[in-house]
Amino acid sequence: MPYPIKQIPIESEKYHPLLKEIPVPPKTIYIRGDLPNNNEILIAIVGTRKVTLEGRMTAKQIAKDLARSGIVVVSGLAMGIDTAAHEGALAGGGKTLAVLANGLDEVYPRSNFNLAQEILKNKGALISEYPKGTPSYPNQFLERNRIISGLCKATIIIEAPIHSGALVTARHALDQGREIFITPGPARHPNYEGSHMLLRNGARLITRAADVLEDLNLDKDLKASLLVNKTYDAETTTIINLLKEMKQGLTLDNIVEITKLQPHIVTQRITFLMLDDIIEEKNNRYEIR
Numbered sequence: 001m002p003y004p005i006k007q008i009p010i011e012s013e014k015y016h017p018l019l020k021e022i023p024v025p026p027k028t029i030y031i032r033g034d035l036p037n038n039n040e041i042l043i044a045i046v047g048t049r050k051v052t053l054e055g056r057m058t059a060k061q062i063a064k065d066l067a068r069s070g071i072v073v074v075s076g077l078a079m080g081i082d083t084a085a086h087e088g089a090l091a092g093g094g095k096t097l098a099v100l101a102n103g104l105d106e107v108y109p110r111s112n113f114n115l116a117q118e119i120l121k122n123k124g125a126l127i128s129e130y131p132k133g134t135p136s137y138p139n140q141f142l143e144r145n146r147i148i149s150g151l152c153k154a155t156i157i158i159e160a161p162i163h164s165g166a167l168v169t170a171r172h173a174l175d176q177g178r179e180i181f182i183t184p185g186p187a188r189h190p191n192y193e194g195s196h197m198l199l200r201n202g203a204r205l206i207t208r209a210a211d212v213l214e215d216l217n218l219d220k221d222l223k224a225s226l227l228v229n230k231t232y233d234a235e236t237t238t239i240i241n242l243l244k245e246m247k248q249g250l251t252l253d254n255i256v257e258i259t260k261l262q263p264h265i266v267t268q269r270i271t272f273l274m275l276d277d278i279i280e281e282k283n284n285r286y287e288i289r
Helices: 053-068 081-091 110-121 138-150 165-175 190-200 209-215 219-229 234-245 252-259 263-275
Strands: 006-009 028-033 042-047 072-075 096-099 125-128 154-158 179-183 279-282 285-288
Touching (some): 028 110, 042 053, 042 081, 042 138, 042 165, 053 081, 053 154, 053 179, 053 209, 081 096, 081 110, 096 110, 096 138, 110 125, 138 165, 154 190, 165 190, 179 190, 179 209, 234 252, 234 263, 234 285, 252 263, 252 285, 263 279
Parallel strands (some): 042 072, 042 154, 072 096, 154 179
Antiparallel strands (some): 006 028, 028 125, 279 285
């Protein structure tokens, strides 16, 4: 890989502050790629390797929507839910971090080598507490789970059987004082036995990314940040500023009349803003969310 392995000791300012707070933080982390800055919000998505089609689709969609909202998605690069989470984040145009259970001179599983490359190309990172040359022993997969949850404000569990490693991640998240979110499934499906146990013990139920953002009180903050930091073209900015000034929503005809923009331009820009979750439509009128 063209990305060098960097070593970050716990004393470094580059060491993620949330990771320093966990009960047993790694004394050193190794990284390929770019760590997110301390203002970015990280959320983990984990679950079983033997995933159902529904679980894979759910993980990918939630990761995609979180990434589009500016969240950095963290997982473990394993097959199944982890892979779907990383792929979803990349599909959403966002960054994703993969925490490995071996030295970063190798990618495990090897079948995810190309996915690891895509993560790095898109300003994400591969992270490990193990130095170069360390193979992936079974106990290390459980140990790295504390890093996955420790980096994150919350952990989302998708399809966790009763003996799933994802339940270990959930226990670490509880020990670290972090939120746990669960997507439910069929009552008798073994892939959800651990997930439903967590729900009975007080974890929060979600079905989509918006539920996570709402429960963490991030939805308004992230939208405000997107408005401030995202660069829009002149026509889109004109529409945003107009709608921000209005106490009541405007129809497409209203917007065309006031802005003097061509109707097809207004329609196109409105569509983009709705996809960015910046505006919403109510009774054929558009307003800032």
